[in-house]
Amino acid sequence: MSRIAWVCFDVGEVLVDESRVWRAWSEALAVPAFPLQAVLGGCIAQDRDHREAFALVGRPDWEAVAPTVEQLLGPLTAADLYADALPTLADLRRHGWRVAVCGNQPARRRDELAAAGITAEVLTTSDHLEAEKPDRAFYDRLLAALGDPAPAQVAYVGDRVDNDVAAAAAAGLTPVWLRRGPWGRLGEDRGGQAAATVDTLAELGPVLRALAA
Ligand SMILES: [Mg+2]
Known part of the structure; x- marks a missing residue:
């Protein structure tokens, strides 16, 4: 070596630490943090793209709220x-x-x-x-x-x-x-x-x- x-x-x-990012996604998608983060974990565990979690919690339109996420998040x-x-x-x-x-x-x-x-x-x-x-x-x-x-x-x-x-x-x-x-x-x-x-x-x-x- x-x-x-x-x-x-x-x-x-x-x-x-991306905790605040995922809270912003919950808020922007109007999906509670627990189901969103649990489904996200399931996607990660199954080697699926984590963005599939958005559709799985009922928000296939997730890309439309990305600007709202950035607004809620503000700068890191x-x-x-x-x-x-x-x-x-x-x-x-x-x-x-x-x-x-x-x-x-x-x-x-x-x-x-x-x-x-x-x-x-x-x-x-x-x-x-x-x-x-x-x-x-x-x-x-x-x-x-x-x-x-x-x-x-x-x-x-x-x-x-x-x-x-x-x-x-x-x-x-x-x-x-x-x-x-x-x-x-x-x-x-x-x-x-x-x-x-x-x-x-x-x-x-x-x-x-x-x-x-
Ligand atoms: Mg990383």
Whole structure:
């Protein structure tokens, strides 16, 4: 295993706690939080696209309320970050790792994350890359944004086995699976593709050091 030079973070359920996002969906769809979130969990457990949950709770017209969700949500702020997000980014930087942030996110999240205190050498989104996980182009363009380091020297930290672990491994990156949020808890790394698995970001430093050993 080559030494890890870059640590790139996914956003949803890695740096950002998406609880408020899902409450906004409940409100916008006029569907109580319990059935929406339970059906969402069912979709995740069955490896179905989570957006199928909207139709299953009776709102096949969900795309029409997306602007309302954004209105209710407003910008993501520091209060939406997991408590270990900022300390981990600072700690990794202090120990010499280069830090990047990029997930499947709308373009406006870049400025919101920066305003929330996220500091990264490269802070970008799928919208900026014009490619979404799990497409190979997302990872290829991410590597280009980092200045084309050797892919294996880039650890990609994400909560989803499909989008973050398997897809990053297929592009030659070193996936680190964070088991939090619904995808992280329900997923199974059947292919054993994660180079490491953690429950919190605070575990990352020692894990990255072990990967280099
Ligand atoms: Mg995520």
